[in-house]
Amino acid sequence: MSAVAPAAGDAIEEYVVELTGTLHGPTQAKTRLIEEIRDGLADTAEALTHEGLAYADAVRHAVRDFGTPGELAPACQRELTIAQARHTARSVVLTAPLLIACWYTLLGTGAAAGHDGPLQRTAHLLAVCLAGAAGGAALLAAATLAATGALARRLPTPHRLPLVVAWAGTTTSVAMALAALTLAVAALMAANWPLIALACSLAAASHALTAPSARACRRVARLPA
């Protein structure tokens, strides 16, 4: 990608490697930012060589003018933290309604079968609580997407918002895991188990989607930025 000479390229790569090790966030956003920074360093070095500097000097100047990785990291990390919060918020917004749909499937199946035992009542109570938590998390996630997008032109983004979103994502992923477990048990006992098994698979897939994103968000939200 870079047209710089190997020796200079090494100095730029050292800079990029140090910065890469410092930053944490969604892979796509981080890769893009690092690529841009690498290209920016290479462009600066190249321009300086056109002004007559020796190649090694040009790279040294480029790196010095760029700011140290330590100087650059907080602003970069702030953007990556918000990118991770938005990623987690999107996964919550997409999966929380699915959780509610899964519970409706379970309750609808139980009602249709005419069951009204203690197990069904417990499942109903659990469903209402978890669906409520998922609904709240989805609303918070949607508000986060707005607050870190166009709305951020007018309102400053609260510093702790990524951490709040991380826990909203964690709540949703736990709710998904509980839903998957309950649906799996229900599928074993129900006559029309294929529909419940399908809902169970969707809940498990949603858990697999939200849990890593929420974990990553909790991690980056604690980093200085």
Place this chain on the structure above:
Amino acid sequence: MRTDAVRGHLDGLLLAVLEQGPLHGYAIIAAVQQRSGGVLDLRTGTIYPALNRLERLGLLSSSWESVGERRRRCYALTDAGRGALAGERTAWHEFTTAIGSVLNPSVTPRPAS
């Protein structure tokens, strides 16, 4: 004049140099330095997270473009970005007028009491 002095005005500077058309990161830095006569000497790395933030806010759009053997991320002003630039210009004009009135009271007409 280093980054510390420019802080708070970086968004306006970046939007302003993109008003004439899309540019990639290094060209943006070069344009700021050229238009300031070399007075504004930014920590060049600081513009990359700033460009990412302005894109997130919808003030810039970006796309990868091939230049020779290289791929560069080019940024362009959006309609919202043009509006924000107009706002930055108005705020800057009001700020410099107010500061000028204090620093040079003799050449600034005083409001009638």
